[in-house]
Amino acid sequence: GQQLNQSPQSMFIQEGEDVSMNCTSSSIFNTWLWYKQDPGEGPVLLIALYKAGELTSNGRLTAQFGITRKDSFLNISASIPSDVGIYFCASLGGAQKLVFGQGTRLTINP
Amino acid sequence: ETGVTQTPRHLVMGMTNKKSLKCEQHLGHNAMYWYKQSAKKPLELMFVYSLEERVENNSVPSRFSPECPNSSHLFLHLHTLQPEDSALYLCASSQDPAAADTQYFGPGTRLTVL
Numbered sequence: 001g002q003q004l005n006q007s008p009q010s011m012f013i014q015e016g017e018d019v020s021m022n023c024t025s026s027s028i029f030n031t032w033l034w035y036k037q038d039p040g041e042g043p044v045l046l047i048a049l050y051k052a053g054e055l056t057s058n059g060r061l062t063a064q065f066g067i068t069r070k071d072s073f074l075n076i077s078a079s080i081p082s083d084v085g086i087y088f089c090a091s092l093g094g095a096q097k098l099v100f101g102q103g104t105r106l107t108i109n110p
Numbered sequence: 111e112t113g114v115t116q117t118p119r120h121l122v123m124g125m126t127n128k129k130s131l132k133c134e135q136h137l138g139h140n141a142m143y144w145y146k147q148s149a150k151k152p153l154e155l156m157f158v159y160s161l162e163e164r165v166e167n168n169s170v171p172s173r174f175s176p177e178c179p180n181s182s183h184l185f186l187h188l189h190t191l192q193p194e195d196s197a198l199y200l201c202a203s204s205q206d207p208a209a210a211d212t213q214y215f216g217p218g219t220r221l222t223v224l
Binding site: 003100 | 158200208214217
């Protein structure tokens, strides 16, 4: 089946550092989504990408849809404590079903 | 505020118990979803409902039984579960199944099966 491989699985950084994570697949997708999940909560959509090569920002977050349509990355600049959480990539698979990556757990040392 | 609520937030049950999870969305959406989130695994889609009709059953064991009495409410009835069913169960909604890329998630029910 369609799978998304997300890396790294976890990151431990200092407050103020930039963060980069990515998601790859052997399948081609037409949509890439990035979610954040805070402890005890459900995922919240951060950025949606719909066109190959598209670069989209949401505050300190920037995401890009790879030109091969098989990958995407998410960058967070100047991290702050509230950025802690699990970040998921997702895409629309067959029959409009969301397929998720395994998540990147971000921990920030103040 | 999320617009999608789930109760209970935590549930502990034995393998012979019968319990139900409830989800309610206040967004006027027509599609609702159940997902299972296990540790270190991707979210797994379980069921999709569109206008109270089930449109997707993702090979889920029959010990999980969904019910959608109206477009705002979704239940997941549980019976004779196994310890490996312990997970976070997330409900989500979207305007319709074709808008699956804009799903809103609830906070989840943390289920522990003893």
